[in-house]
Amino acid sequence: MRVTADRNVCIGAGLCALTAPGVFDQDDDNGLVKVLDTDPDAADAAAVREAADICPSGAVAFTE
Template sequence: MKVTVDASVCIGAGMCALTAPAVFDQDEDDGTVVLLDGTPPPGLHAAVRQAGRLCPSGAITVLDTGDPGDR
């Protein structure tokens, strides 16, 4: 799994940081998404996918790389 974020479209809703706090955080100044781990371990993949689905601005992109843990 490969995760990327586009902070320029982030609206600071914070769903990502609430859903997968080991992978996402929010900038202290403007609340936009901060990616902590662009290649999260398999145990976090479900939460990362959920965070991507919940993002109202579409700032999170989750790419399954074909590794067994991506499913």
């Protein structure tokens, strides 16, 4: 799995960081998404999928 996030689209809702905290965080300055792990292991895959599904701006994406 490969994880990406478009900071130009992100609105800083933080749902990704709450859903998959080992993969996502928020920037301290502006609250925008930060990808901590672009290649998470299988244990985080379900959380990454959920984070992408619930992201209100569509900023979070992944490829299998």
